[in-house]
Amino acid sequence: MKYIEEINNYNWQDIHSRIYAKKARDVEQALDKEKLGIDDFMALISPAAIQYLEPMAVRSRKYTQQRFGKTIQLYIPLYLTNSCMNHCVYCGFNHANDIRRIILTDEQILREVEAIKKIGDFQHILLVTGENPRDAGVDYIQNAIRLVKPYFSSISIEVQPLKEEEYKQLEQEGLHAVYCYQETYHKERYKTYHPKGMKSKFDWRLDSFDRMGRAGIHKMGLGVLIGLEDWRTDSTLMALHLRYLQKHYWQTKYSISFPRMRPHEGNSFQPNVVMSDKELAQILFAYRLFDHDIEIALSTREDQVFRDHMTTLGVTSLSAGSKTDPGGYAVYQKELEQFTINDDRSPAEVLKAVKEQGYEVIWKDWDFFNTSNSSETT
Numbered sequence: 211m212k213y214i215e216e217i218n219n220y221n222w223q224d225i226h227s228r229i230y231a232k233k234a235r236d237v238e239q240a241l242d243k244e245k246l247g248i249d250d251f252m253a254l255i256s257p258a259a260i261q262y263l264e265p266m267a268v269r270s271r272k273y274t275q276q277r278f279g280k281t282i283q284l285y286i287p288l289y290l291t292n293s294c295m296n297h298c299v300y301c302g303f304n305h306a307n308d309i310r311r312i313i314l315t316d317e318q319i320l321r322e323v324e325a326i327k328k329i330g331d332f333q334h335i336l337l338v339t340g341e342n343p344r345d346a347g348v349d350y351i352q353n354a355i356r357l358v359k360p361y362f363s364s365i366s367i368e369v370q371p372l373k374e375e376e377y378k379q380l381e382q383e384g385l386h387a388v389y390c391y392q393e394t395y396h397k398e399r400y401k402t403y404h405p406k407g408m409k410s411k412f413d414w415r416l417d418s419f420d421r422m423g424r425a426g427i428h429k430m431g432l433g434v435l436i437g438l439e440d441w442r443t444d445s446t447l448m449a450l451h452l453r454y455l456q457k458h459y460w461q462t463k464y465s466i467s468f469p470r471m472r473p474h475e476g477n478s479f480q481p482n483v484v485m486s487d488k489e490l491a492q493i494l495f496a497y498r499l500f501d502h503d504i505e506i507a508l509s510t511r512e513d514q515v516f517r518d519h520m521t522t523l524g525v526t527s528l529s530a531g532s533k534t535d536p537g538g539y540a541v542y543q544k545e546l547e548q549f550t551i552n553d554d555r556s557p558a559e560v561l562k563a564v565k566e567q568g569y570e571v572i573w574k575d576w577d578f579f580n581t582s583n584s585s586e587t588t
Contacts, residue, residue, distance in 0.1 A: 212420050213454050214413045220450065222396055225252075226443045232256035241265055246500050251449050254496035255442045260488060266495035270524040273502040282564050283527040283572045284557065285334035285366075285507075288322055289536045290314050290354055294340025296407030298393075299479045300435070300471060303340040305407065312536040313346050319357050325539035329531050330557030331573045333363040336389065336529075341370035341408060348376045355383050366431070370408060371418035377425035387465070389431030390418050394438045395447035403438055419451070423459030430455065430464055431507070436490075437471030437481030445493055449500060465505035465527075468493055472511050472552065487516055491523070498524040510553040517553055518563050530560040 229252045237259045240250035293311040294303040337354055339346050355365055366387035397412050404410040422430050434444040471481045508517055508525045510532040533539050561571050
């Protein structure tokens with residue numbers, strides 16, 4: 211069974227009703243457990259749990275330190291192109307937006323890498339593209355991996371969903387992780403936000419995680435975009451998706467994130483749901499209590515105060531010094547960003563903030579060429 215078949219067993223409204231029916235006693239029972247089921251998770255993300263943030267934070271910190279120590283991994287995204295054939299109503303790369311489309315050349319990619327290396331000792335890089343399989347498809351992505359591979363120990367991508375054999379092709383080239391956000395698991399409403407382009411195909415996108423698993427991808431990243439549909443229901447369906455993937459692809463590592471919708475030029479779409487900082491902390495703590503081993507990333511979409519507060523409470527990785535427009539690091543020409551950065555501190559400033567909280571920054575914790583079972587940390 212694939213998850214696109216299993217998800218049909220779940221009813222959005224039923225899950226929504228179950229979450230909002232949770233009471234304080236349900237939250238307390240969940241907090242008394244070491245191992246949580248999906249019903250316990252629903253209690254921890256319910257409105258009833260908001261008054262329990264402090265005990266949730268304490269447990270989240272304990273489990274995170276037990277599994278990951280007092281460390282934070284830093285990564286940086288490299289946007290290769292803003293060219294996209296999709297019409298996502300919330301995105302700056304929307305095909306209908308009247309912007310100059312850029313696809314970085316080999317020379318420009320290497321200039322970006324050079325600029326990144328000057329601002330921090332990054333070893334984890336995330337290659338990001340819009341969805342333009344004709345001009346920036348799998349061959350372009352493979353070439354980009356080859357170009358950056360000598361400079362980074364871990365390469366991740368956030369690109370259009372690919373075929374199973376294409377994931378295998380990139381994995382053999384040196385790809386470490388794939389991030390692919392479903393945006394929302396509300397199948398009936400999905401096309402409202404993705405009216406045209408390949409991203410409008412709900413099943414194709416959802417099935418990409420099974421294709422990654424069969425291809426042997428080392429790590430998968432899941433996420434929903436906060437602002438489209440009820441975040442509690444969406445995050446529950448993502449938790450069910452996570453459990454499915456862990457059961458079927460148990461050798462794979464998993465990461466999750468909770469990007470809140472951010473403004474950008476040319477955007478007239480207003481979020482249907484607004485999540486407060488307390489609620490974002492709540493979902494982060496709930497996921498840590500639900501899964502002690504999951505990696506949790508927090509990008510520069512969030513402001514520095516919130517990111518600093520979460521550093522010791524459950525987050526395992528932070529982006530730093532991010533630019534969300536292609537060519538942004540070497541300053542070719544300023545073009546429209548995918549979203550507006552909220553924490554514009556330099557990597558050195560983020561590093562300083564992490565150390566001031568008694569945590570160590572991990573620039574590198576995995577090596578393509580390390581054949582031992584232990585990870586390399588420098």
